[in-house]
Amino acid sequence: MSTMLNDDKEIxxxxxxESNEALEKTELVLLGxxxxxxxxxxxxxxxxxxxxxxxxxxxxxxxFIGLVSMNQLTHEAETLLDNIRKGxxxxxxxxxxxxxxxxxxxxxxxxxxxxxFTEEGFPGDIDELKGRIVRLIDDxxxxxxxxxxxxxxxxxxxxxxxxxxxKNGDGTEAKVTxxxxxxxxxxxxxxxxxxxxxxxxxxxxxxxxxxxxxPDNMELIESVFRxxxxxxxxxxFFNYGDISQVCHRxxxxxxxxxxxxxxxxxxxISLILQVLDFLRSAIENLDAGKPAVISGKxxxxxxxxxxxxxxxxxxxxxxxxxxxERPEKAAAEQEPDETNKKSASREExxxxxxxxxxxxxxxxxxxxxxxxxxxDVIRVDVEKLNKLxxxxxxxxxxxxxxxxxxxxxxxxxxxxxxxxxxxxxNVRELQELAxxxxxxxxxxxxxxxxxxxxxxATKNNKKIDLIIxxxxxxxxxxxxxxxxxxxxxxxxxxxxHGIEAPAAREEKGKPGxxxxxxxxxxxxxxxxxxxxxxxxxxxxxxxxKKALEKGxxxxxxxxxxxxKVWNLIFQPGFSTADKxxxxxxxxxxxxxxxxxxxxxxxxxxxxxxxxxxxRVNLRIPLTTAIVDGMLMRVEETIYAIPTLxxxxxxxxxxxxxxxxxxxxxxxxxxxxxxxxxxLHELHELSFKAKPLSEGIVVVTEKGAQGIGxxxxxxxxxxxxxxxxxxxxxxxxxxxxxxxVLGNGxxxxxxxxxxxxxxxxxx
Numbered sequence: 130m131s132t133m134l135n136d137d138k139e140i141x142x143x144x145x146x147e148s149n150e151a152l153e154k155t156e157l158v159l160l161g162x163x164x165x166x167x168x169x170x171x172x173x174x175x176x177x178x179x180x181x182x183x184x185x186x187x188x189x190x191x192x193f194i195g196l197v198s199m200n201q202l203t204h205e206a207e208t209l210l211d212n213i214r215k216g217x218x219x220x221x222x223x224x225x226x227x228x229x230x231x232x233x234x235x236x237x238x239x240x241x242x243x244x245x246f247t248e249e250g251f252p253g254d255i256d257e258l259k260g261r262i263v264r265l266i267d268d269x270x271x272x273x274x275x276x277x278x279x280x281x282x283x284x285x286x287x288x289x290x291x292x293x294x295x296k297n298g299d300g301t302e303a304k305v306t307x308x309x310x311x312x313x314x315x316x317x318x319x320x321x322x323x324x325x326x327x328x329x330x331x332x333x334x335x336x337x338x339x340x341x342x343x344p345d346n347m348e349l350i351e352s353v354f355r356x357x358x359x360x361x362x363x364x365x366f367f368n369y370g371d372i373s374q375v376c377h378r379x380x381x382x383x384x385x386x387x388x389x390x391x392x393x394x395x396x397x398i399s400l401i402l403q404v405l406d407f408l409r410s411a412i413e414n415l416d417a418g419k420p421a422v423i424s425g426k427x428x429x430x431x432x433x434x435x436x437x438x439x440x441x442x443x444x445x446x447x448x449x450x451x452x453x454e455r456p457e458k459a460a461a462e463q464e465p466d467e468t469n470k471k472s473a474s475r476e477e478x479x480x481x482x483x484x485x486x487x488x489x490x491x492x493x494x495x496x497x498x499x500x501x502x503x504x505d506v507i508r509v510d511v512e513k514l515n516k517l518x519x520x521x522x523x524x525x526x527x528x529x530x531x532x533x534x535x536x537x538x539x540x541x542x543x544x545x546x547x548x549x550x551x552x553x554x555n556v557r558e559l560q561e562l563a564x565x566x567x568x569x570x571x572x573x574x575x576x577x578x579x580x581x582x583x584x585x586a587t588k589n590n591k592k593i594d595l596i597i598x599x600x601x602x603x604x605x606x607x608x609x610x611x612x613x614x615x616x617x618x619x620x621x622x623x624x625x626h627g628i629e630a631p632a633a634r635e636e637k638g639k640p641g642x643x644x645x646x647x648x649x650x651x652x653x654x655x656x657x658x659x660x661x662x663x664x665x666x667x668x669x670x671x672x673x674k675k676a677l678e679k680g681x682x683x684x685x686x687x688x689x690x691x692x693k694v695w696n697l698i699f700q701p702g703f704s705t706a707d708k709x710x711x712x713x714x715x716x717x718x719x720x721x722x723x724x725x726x727x728x729x730x731x732x733x734x735x736x737x738x739x740x741x742x743x744r745v746n747l748r749i750p751l752t753t754a755i756v757d758g759m760l761m762r763v764e765e766t767i768y769a770i771p772t773l774x775x776x777x778x779x780x781x782x783x784x785x786x787x788x789x790x791x792x793x794x795x796x797x798x799x800x801x802x803x804x805x806x807x808l809h810e811l812h813e814l815s816f817k818a819k820p821l822s823e824g825i826v827v828v829t830e831k832g833a834q835g836i837g838x839x840x841x842x843x844x845x846x847x848x849x850x851x852x853x854x855x856x857x858x859x860x861x862x863x864x865x866x867x868x869v870l871g872n873g874x875x876x877x878x879x880x881x882x883x884x885x886x887x888x889x890x891x
Contacts, residue, residue, distance in 0.1 A: 155183045181210045205262040240315040329356045354383040371423040521563040522850040528556040533871030572600030585624040592642040599649035615722040627664030658747040667737035695735035699723045760844035764814040767876045778827045804888040805837045834885045
């Protein structure tokens, strides 16, 4: 390796970041080329030239820095691309596949470089990949009668230097698969996996110990199942085959227990606890930098099959054997629950370019400085942005304490009021600027979904077009983290359950290629992320039948409105799938969607027409840190509602009150029925009933549903920094958080989504 890497790491870091950005764009161009090629369209020369420039630039920079393997790999890819753009080779799907693999390999090499500042020790088989590219070059040019001797010699060289295959802990051959390349796993991601897995194992252990004393406690069973399912999905994403296989076998038993087909007896619980010990040892190996291999995995799987006596376990033994013999296929079929984590794995750092000693270094430095001055962009560590946002929140609270200080108010001095007004203006601008700095366009996350849909369509032998609109829409980074998993679940269900096979679509008179549209737009203070497909749609009768079997509804509810029927799919464990697959079908996922969205005060809306398609709308706030709220007093307690959710406030007359048979209070405003919720009674603030006419009704709206709150007084509007409820307060019904007011009092922020569910009018 060149001594330059030791003398000047700044250039290397800059090279890594710029290359990663270019490779992400190149992947989207390649996917677009693949779609165009499949549709029979012409190859755009601009796209080929764009990909060529990316590889050419990386090759030149890698050669300058002294990265030999990277330079040679991009050289071969560049040669194949050059043949294509000069018309010597016709572009085929095999070429796009190899270019995607080269792009993924380069990004993995960039992660390795970022951690080690050397390409030595990179686990990927670069020689094997180069050999396949050379063979493509030879095959394509041979068809044109232009075989190149130099390339043949290179081909022979690559065969000679091909290393011996690496081995897994059980002796099976380990290969660098497409799924591994797709994952682009960095050391930071592995560390996070270890932390998450340890927490999941700890939670399962406590729940299993409690389950031993209460074997019929379904909440404990559901909790263990969800945690095991999450660990399996995470392990599948990282291609930790041993962990994933063991989790899948344990998950199968837990699924039978929660469905009532089996019972969690003491010996089964002991076995699952033993499984946790094996899994924990694999996690500890990872934490120590060793492979995630479970010693004695085969014996453990056989023991679980024998003790549990599960027909499903024996039926899956063939699948287990096949996956061990063909690890590349098993890795490709792992559940893609967390594909979207790739978009959050590249944390941007601040870099600078220092003066160089040699003429070549000086030129490189000057070129980078020129590019920086043109773009006027610097990279800032995300942790620093988070600290800035927290500090701004504290400043907002401090400003509120000053502006609402009763001693200052009592002075009634014009100069003080002007100073406070000026302070409020500057604090608001600071808060808006800090929020804007954390805003990230959705294009990065949306771009990753293209690869997800492509892989799912290939696996299921379907043809699916993913149409993306509104990728330039920006959301707060914290919001992005919460919607990544829900978006993957929704898209996976659309591709797996929604879109039919080509033959089935043609029988219905539809095009053979299904269509999924992923779009985003800003509506007021919300971001709407919409996933719409032209597939099967939801089956109302099937959903109602399943809900009736699970006891979620009664016979009297069979004529409920469509909107309420669609919401049943978000119940934990609810699934109408005829069979369980490694993609979906266990009833896990859609309840996760609702939980994650509601954590950030969002809402999920579903609309579907059987045979025509389904539309899922995620309505999420722009930011979750600071919100404009309307303060209300009920007895001695102060509540707040986000201003954007308030429709109106009014005093109600007796003529507006409607009585319902179930005792629910409802008012009629402009021919619309609005249910009333008394916070006095909900939180037991007062046991003295008062007529609606003696208070003020604040009418709020969340989605298509509205609700009115009876309050004693409206105190005014104020910016609120949302804080979680202190642990000593416990879980307060209908409250999502709290805020500190200027006078030091605590204000409770109402959770409209859950409160509306409590008083919905049929």
